Amino acid sequence: MHGLGNDFVVVDAREAPVAMDADRARAIADRHTGIGCDQIILIGPGDDTDVSMRIWNSDGSEVAACGNATRCVPVLVGRDVSIRTAAGVLHAAREGDGATVDMGQPRFQWNEIPIAYAMDTQPLPLAWGELANPVAVNVGNPHLVFFVPDVDAVPLEALGPDIEYDLVFPERTNVNIAHVLAPDHLVMRTWERGAGLTRACGTGACATFAAGRKLGLLAPSCRLDLPGGTLHLAEGPDGQLLMSGPATHVFAGEAAL
Incomplete structure (x- = not known):
């Protein structure tokens, strides 16, 4: 999937767990020997939300948030969703050919x-x-x-x-x-x-x-x-x-x- 060309390999792990670490993320993201992407997104079940989301960059580092990937989640799931991330709970609603996401309040300290x-x-x-x-x-x-x-x-x-x-x-x-x-x-x-x-x-x-x-x-x-x-x-x-x-x-x- 992609959001404005920011591209992702999205792994649907809602029904069965999928192991992911830095080495595997780098292998998947490699554009020559893997699938190729900017980020790997792992969608899993949520305890207090509809789903959970984890994000790895192409260099294997795990990050807490990705706005373009968050818009992909309701498109993949097919409905409005609440998403548990390392940055907190986000809410994403289907809208036209994409979604609107409440990304929370910015912090400046x-x-x-x-x-x-x-x-x-x-x-x-x-x-x-x-x-x-x-x-x-x-x-x-x-x-x-x-x-x-x-x-x-x-x-x-x-x-x-x-x-x-x-x-x-x-x-x-x-x-x-x-x-x-x-x-x-x-x-x-x-x-x-x-x-x-x-x-x-x-x-x-x-x-x-x-x-x-x-x-x-x-x-x-x-x-x-x-x-x-x-x-x-x-x-x-x-x-x-x-x-x-x-x-x-x-x-x-x-x-x-």
């Missing part, structure tokens, strides 16, 4: 990102090359958001790894660059922790929207254009982030990996 030591996060007093003073926000996983004049002019493939692995981020970080076209419209690109450049990042879109709202740059609802397509973000009545966009089932099969 330095120890919630997390950052190695106390500092202001709005913005961070840090710089990497031409990228400086980002907003740090956690939306189930850690993100930095840089607002720039031109997202295509930034060498994100070069700067992304340096920022991701900077020791100031003990759990590494995702890196987003965005340009505000209007209060209700922006464009963005993401270097995704553990996966590199991706065509879309759902949590990155949520983080960027949250950062733009925090800085007063964006309206309460917004269109976000990514290399893979468009997402729509809105702020809920309790400050929660509501993300809407497509989710596509590509093929189903079996693999001996």
Whole structure:
């Protein structure tokens, strides 16, 4: 499945358990010797929810949240669902050719990102090359958001790894660059922790929207254009982030990996 080109191998383990670890995730995600994907998604039964979801990046690291993958869950299951994740309970509703997901409230405190030591996060007093003073926000996983004049002019493939692995981020970080076209419209690109450049990042879109709202740059609802397509973000009545966009089932099969 994929969400705007952010592609996943989704393993349905609701009826029978499926073993997954870093080595197996890397083997499945390898685009030359495996199936190939940005993330591996394991859908299992939920104790207090409809289903559970675990997520591994293509480098084998397990992460707590993935917005594009969350939209795939109700499409796969065929109905609205509550989903237990390491980041908490998410609610996803079928909508058109995709879904709307309540991603919860963003967190901005330095120890919630997390950052190695106390500092202001709005913005961070840090710089990497031409990228400086980002907003740090956690939306189930850690993100930095840089607002720039031109997202295509930034060498994100070069700067992304340096920022991701900077020791100031003990759990590494995702890196987003965005340009505000209007209060209700922006464009963005993401270097995704553990996966590199991706065509879309759902949590990155949520983080960027949250950062733009925090800085007063964006309206309460917004269109976000990514290399893979468009997402729509809105702020809920309790400050929660509501993300809407497509989710596509590509093929189903079996693999001996």
